[in-house]
Amino acid sequence: MRVEHTPTRARRVRGTVAAALGALLVATGVLVPATSASAMVQVPNGPADEGTPGGTATAIVQNKSAGTGTWTITAPPNTTITAAQSVPAPGLGLFTCTPTSGGQQAACGTSTWGIDNQVAITVTIDPASPLGTFSGSSRIDPFEAAAPYSITVVAPPAPAAPTITAPPAGDESIATQPTITGTKVAGAADTTGTTLAATIDGEPLCTVDPATTPDWSCTPTEQLAVGQHTVSATQTDRFGQVSPAATSTFTVLAPAGLSVTQAGATQLYAGFPAIRTVTLANTGEGEARGVLLTADTGGLQVPVCEVDGATIDCAGLAAGVDLGTIAPGDRHVLRLMVAARSGTVPASAFTVTARASSTTAAVSPVESGSTLRTIAPGAPVITAPGNRTSTTDRAPEVRGRGVIPNAVVTVRQGETVVCTATATRATSFACTPERAFALGAVALTATQTYGGVESARASTAFTVTVATPAPPGGAGGLPGTGGGSTGGSGGVGGGTAPTAPSTPGSLSTGAGSGSGAGQGGGSGDTGGSTGPSSPPSTAPPAPGESAGNGNGNGTGGAGAGSGGTDDGPLAMDLRFGTQRIVPGTAADMRGTLGPNASGATVAITFEARITTGMVYRNVNVEVDDSPLDCTVATSSFSCMIPLDPGQQADVDVRVYADPVNAPDTAVQQISLASNRASQSNAMTVTTAVAKGETEASQLADQITTFNATEFPGAMVPLLAMLLFALAATVVGRRATSGPAAAATASPTGSGPSDPSRASSPTAAPTGPSAAPTGPSAAPSGPTAAPNGPSGPATDPSRPTTDPPSGSNR
Numbered sequence: 181m182r183v184e185h186t187p188t189r190a191r192r193v194r195g196t197v198a199a200a201l202g203a204l205l206v207a208t209g210v211l212v213p214a215t216s217a218s219a220m221v222q223v224p225n226g227p228a229d230e231g232t233p234g235g236t237a238t239a240i241v242q243n244k245s246a247g248t249g250t251w252t253i254t255a256p257p258n259t260t261i262t263a264a265q266s267v268p269a270p271g272l273g274l275f276t277c278t279p280t281s282g283g284q285q286a287a288c289g290t291s292t293w294g295i296d297n298q299v300a301i302t303v304t305i306d307p308a309s310p311l312g313t314f315s316g317s318s319r320i321d322p323f324e325a326a327a328p329y330s331i332t333v334v335a336p337p338a339p340a341a342p343t344i345t346a347p348p349a350g351d352e353s354i355a356t357q358p359t360i361t362g363t364k365v366a367g368a369a370d371t372t373g374t375t376l377a378a379t380i381d382g383e384p385l386c387t388v389d390p391a392t393t394p395d396w397s398c399t400p401t402e403q404l405a406v407g408q409h410t411v412s413a414t415q416t417d418r419f420g421q422v423s424p425a426a427t428s429t430f431t432v433l434a435p436a437g438l439s440v441t442q443a444g445a446t447q448l449y450a451g452f453p454a455i456r457t458v459t460l461a462n463t464g465e466g467e468a469r470g471v472l473l474t475a476d477t478g479g480l481q482v483p484v485c486e487v488d489g490a491t492i493d494c495a496g497l498a499a500g501v502d503l504g505t506i507a508p509g510d511r512h513v514l515r516l517m518v519a520a521r522s523g524t525v526p527a528s529a530f531t532v533t534a535r536a537s538s539t540t541a542a543v544s545p546v547e548s549g550s551t552l553r554t555i556a557p558g559a560p561v562i563t564a565p566g567n568r569t570s571t572t573d574r575a576p577e578v579r580g581r582g583v584i585p586n587a588v589v590t591v592r593q594g595e596t597v598v599c600t601a602t603a604t605r606a607t608s609f610a611c612t613p614e615r616a617f618a619l620g621a622v623a624l625t626a627t628q629t630y631g632g633v634e635s636a637r638a639s640t641a642f643t644v645t646v647a648t649p650a651p652p653g654g655a656g657g658l659p660g661t662g663g664g665s666t667g668g669s670g671g672v673g674g675g676t677a678p679t680a681p682s683t684p685g686s687l688s689t690g691a692g693s694g695s696g697a698g699q700g701g702g703s704g705d706t707g708g709s710t711g712p713s714s715p716p717s718t719a720p721p722a723p724g725e726s727a728g729n730g731n732g733n734g735t736g737g738a739g740a741g742s743g744g745t746d747d748g749p750l751a752m753d754l755r756f757g758t759q760r761i762v763p764g765t766a767a768d769m770r771g772t773l774g775p776n777a778s779g780a781t782v783a784i785t786f787e788a789r790i791t792t793g794m795v796y797r798n799v800n801v802e803v804d805d806s807p808l809d810c811t812v813a814t815s816s817f818s819c820m821i822p823l824d825p826g827q828q829a830d831v832d833v834r835v836y837a838d839p840v841n842a843p844d845t846a847v848q849q850i851s852l853a854s855n856r857a858s859q860s861n862a863m864t865v866t867t868a869v870a871k872g873e874t875e876a877s878q879l880a881d882q883i884t885t886f887n888a889t890e891f892p893g894a895m896v897p898l899l900a901m902l903l904f905a906l907a908a909t910v911v912g913r914r915a916t917s918g919p920a921a922a923a924t925a926s927p928t929g930s931g932p933s934d935p936s937r938a939s940s941p942t943a944a945p946t947g948p949s950a951a952p953t954g955p956s957a958a959p960s961g962p963t964a965a966p967n968g969p970s971g972p973a974t975d976p977s978r979p980t981t982d983p984p985s986g987s988n989r
Contacts, residue, residue: 219244220318220327223298230332234307234372237331239316240267242298247323251288253277253301256316256331258309261286267298277301293320301329307371309333311419338421339365339374342396342413347430354435354466354540356403360385362426363394364415374415374423381409390418406434406466435542436506437464438471440534442550448530450554451522451631452584453483458534458548460503461511470539471503477518478530480552484517506538518552523632526556557584557628557635560609563781563824565624565642566804572647574616579781580626580638581608581822587630592637593617598624608781608822617644747778749861750852754831760870761846764839766797769848769865773821774828778856785853786810786819788833793841794869797834803827835867842869 223240231237241253255261264277264286277288277299288299299318311333319326342364347353360378367373373390378398386398410429416422439461445454458475462468475497485494487501494516503512520528530552537545561582565571578591583603591598591611601611609628622644625637754771761767776782790796792815799810799817804827810819821829835846848865 222329232336241318245324248292249320250290253286256314258306259303263302339423341424341426344428351430361397366394378413434466436468440548450524453519458514462506468506468538472500474500480518486515559636559638562640570643579610587628747858750859760868763837763842766836769833776823788850789816795836800832
């Protein structure tokens with residue numbers, strides 16, 4: 181029982197009260213000795229007597245003497261008293277002790293104390309405290325001497341495993357030296373701090389010393405290989421206790437390689453759509469994951485967008501199109517239809533930018549930019565009426581090509597609009613003047629307008645003449661070759677075939693097959709006629725008539741002959757000017773394609789491919805003196821050629837023989853493809869390559885393959901030399917054979933024989949004076965001299981003094 185004592189109440193009668201109190205205490209059995217009888221003791225408190233650094237421990241002390249005094253408790257080393265409270269017990273009052281001196285002591289106060297009062301002392305152990313048992317003391321002054329009490333500092337449990345926050349378990353990335361991060365126990369090295377040790381794939385990675393912050397990180401010093409890797413980390417406290425290991429497994433991926441390229445139109449017509457393609461490819465060894473593709477068209481309108489053929493919302497291009505994962509070697513194609521707004525002035529620039537990113541690309545993002553510029557439409561090409569031509573049509577249809585589909589073509593005479601037309605999808609146009617032109621010279625211009633922008637002007641000039649009536653078919657024309665006469669001006673087509681001398685009473689057939697290729701473009705059929713027998717005629721045939729199976733290759737007048745169109749294969753007449761090509765030099769293959777006899781405008785594709793070692797230097801194609809564009813590669817070329825009815829293309833192809841790699845023979849595969857399938861044609865041209873030849877042999881080849889049609893003026897001296905040689909032959913024969921009768925050829929090259937004349941130049945000589953059998957021998961084809969009943973008689977007894985047959989061209 182606690183008894184409080186107040187000395188001021190009986191200061192004057194101390195002795196009396198003390199004696200009385202002593203008698204009372206004896207009577208009640210409570211003895212308060214006048215001096216200390218026993219020491220303070222510690223009551224066992226089980227595990228509470230123990231604590232860890234930074235933790236707490238509780239010790240209980242009990243007094244064994246009664247009396248009046250001051251109770252003071254002292255803390256053990258490395259501890260601080262945080263609380264001291266009496267332990268409740270029957271018959272004992274409660275009291276509280278107050279920590280003083282920063283917790284180094286606790287004052288329970290001055291009072292009259294009975295025996296067996298217990299005080300529970302709670303101390304906080306210094307975090308840096310060593311392990312062991314440490315003692316404090318408790319005393320009641322003056323009657324109970326100080327007695328020790330103790331607590332035990334024990335090691336804390338081993339630290340928990342640290343954490344690994346990056347890379348997270350299961351992570352996949354292309355980083356070959358990723359930063360490894362995590363957390364551990366924070367604190368100074370002499371308190372709660374721990375030392376972290378990390379390994380990767382079992383090899384030491386790093387050591388992290390104790391720190392006041394829990395975060396830790398380290399980076400591999402060498403690049404990690406592609407594949408799976410495992411990081412492990414432990415932490416050790418200052419007492420040497422090691423935590424369990426923390427692990428994290430991640431994968432290093434092979435990097436992807438993003439490539440963004442653009443292709444398509446770089447020039448735009450205002451309002452006319454053009455196509456741009458953006459190709460996104462993965463050129464790396466690994467997958468491209470999380471691919472995002474964005475596009476900015478720089479202000480161009482984008483009405484249609486497609487990815488790999490599937491339509492997408494063009495409005496989403498700015499935010500990006502999620503393409504997911506692209507495997508190595510795969511690609512995606514973004515197709516954009518772009519257009520400049522109608523009215524955009526030429527030379528306006530627009531930049532189309534495409535950008536792609538990926539979480540697994542070695543370089544990300546990557547982008548591609550391309551600048552597109554607007555241009556004015558080109559001047560159209562007027563194909564009819566042709567330049568420097570004439571026509572009797574006072575309101576001829578104006579036709580042309582080279583225009584933008586749906587462009588408006590305006591044809592003017594001066595500044596007066598003659599007619600307008602909307603271009604077709606075939607990029608051609610046609611319109612008929614609303615009023616007739618005056619006779620004489622006419623100059624027209626044509627422009628095309630698209631998207632509010634007008635092109636430059638194309639021009640043509642022609643003459644309107646008065647139509648003159650055509651002579652009847654078969655009339656007119658100069659004498660034909662080989663006994664036939666020139667066909668007339670179309671109409672029936674062939675020349676009139678009169679009856680030939682025949683036996684009285686029999687019928688005869690005159691087969692006058694003339695070519696009536698007049699302006700109507702027709703080739704006349706055989707104009708045979710069956711007439712009654714008649715006596716032999718001594719008069720020469722009239723102009724335009726045939727005296728038998730002649731070939732009349734004359735030019736007829738205006739008119740349409742029978743069979744005016746031909747849908748057969750388009751003719752190709754191509755040849756080199758040399759028999760062999762010397763390596764290191766070039767040779768020209770010239771000729772024509774056509775004419776177009778189909779009666780309709782056609783578009784043909786002229787293509788060729790040549791043996792490796794030969795090179796196409798350039799290809800020139802002209803139609804009516806208008807050059808056309810061709811695409812020329814090293815060993816191939818391609819030309820798009822529009823041909824109106826009757827038109828042909830002039831071709832000049834320059835072929836170069838590589839001085840080192842030229843083959844022995846150059847082979848060209850040449851083809852014509854037409855929108856009219858029946859006109860398609862093909863041919864193979866084989867030319868020898870003269871390896872090791874000299875310049876002299878090359879010159880000889882050029883002389884022997886001289887093309888007189890390309891240089892007609894050069895025929896004059898050649899013909900003069902032939903005539904001199906012929907004259908010398910005639911003089912020589914006369915000198916050896918005596919005088920000969922004069923030879924007079926009929927106007928048409930054939931006719932009845934005359935005793936006073938030598939044999940006809942078109943009759944084949946016989947006997948010793950027969951025509952030569954070499955290059956100047958009489959032709960045996962359509963121009964061969966006629967024989968049989970219609971040919972003049974030949975007297976074999978008379979020498980021939982005229983030139984050989986077939987030389988009258």
